[in-house]
């Protein structure tokens with residue numbers, strides 16, 4: 449059994465695993481379709497502005513609180529004040545609920561990997577996708593398989609499992625992504641897709657889109673469920689986090705941009721719609737793959753890419769609750785992972801079935817899958833971040849000048865922590881509720 453409080457073997461390990469957490473379905477599945485729905489380039493411009501400014505504050509804060517307290521979420525909040533213990537517990541709960549819907553998409557990806565070499569037999573991709581997710585058996589099995597793979601790496605421990613997986617999967621992900629970008633850019637009319645991504649139409653600027661960009665930025669950086677806090681708590685050396693934080697933001701943005709550059713030229717080249725929503729990756733792209741030379745191979749590469757991205761993020765989603773269970777209840781990682789496997793399955797299976805047999809079971813008028821997505825992305829993630837910023841800013845009175853050398857950035861951090869981020873998060877939650 450690995451010792452109770454493991455540490456990253458190097459700064460590189462910390463950065464690559466944190467980038468692994470950040471780069472996930474949020475970048476390759478969610479980012480392109482949300483960008484498609486909010487008008488392309490103008491969304492991208494707002495997104496880059498927000499992710500490089502406002503998001504610095506909660507990202508730095510969450511990692512710093514982990515590094516400072518060297519505890520999992522509940523312990524970290526408790527170390528600040530015992531009265532915050534229960535607020536801390538919201539983080540691992542959020543993790544379990546996010547896992548339940550995130551891993552369903554992981555299961556879909558496994559199915560598409562297996563289907564890659566026979567996908568040209570499909571005639572109607574929309575119908576295929578709908579029928580597949582409505583099936584009561586296969587999606588459940590594959591969701592559980594994906595959960596099992598994530599849990600397997602988490603159970604192996606921070607060094608042998610989490611670090612080792614990220615060190616292989618992240619470079620692989622980068623290589624496949626670059627390969628697919630080159631393929632996409634060589635398609636006829638690829639420049640139309642680039643124009644869509646980089647030529648802003650200012651008439652599409654509105655407050656709803658700005659908040660959607662902010663929500664996407666928080667989600668993609670994995671802020672608000674204690675994954676980063678836990679990863680931060682494994683940092684040994686006492687160096688400033690600023691450079692690491694910017695490396696994480698920059699890398700995550702580059703991955704999202706490359707995902708866009710991979711998808712939009714292909715979409716335009718085949719005269720398809722960029723705003724087809726969540727089906728962009730599972731319906732529109734397979735349709736394109738079936739029409740390009742070596743499409744089977746390209747489809748396989750694409751879904752492997754998506755799988756690597758989902759896996760490294762999935763591992764980080766499980767690690768938060770896993771650390772809480774091991775440290776709070778003094779149990780082994782393996783035991784904690786078995787408990788989590790069962791717990792996540794309890795939520796994930798009904799959520800998987802909510803596309804088919806449980807379709808009529810609604811919570812607040814939403815299917816179980818949509819409800820979990822809504823509850824975690826729109827309420828719990830922003831709420832956890834709000835609590836942590838308020839606790840750091842107003843209770844702990846964390847001073848940016850003590851942790852950040854650059855004076856302007858330190859001042860921005862202080863104002864951000866106390867005012868800008870809380871206000872932005874409250875707006876985000878209100879928008880989510882409407």
Ligand code: PHE
Nearest residue numbers: 470472473474475667668670
């Ligand atoms: N950042 C991940 C993604 O982009 C999702 C995630 C959210 C992971 C919250 C951990 C915590 O897919």
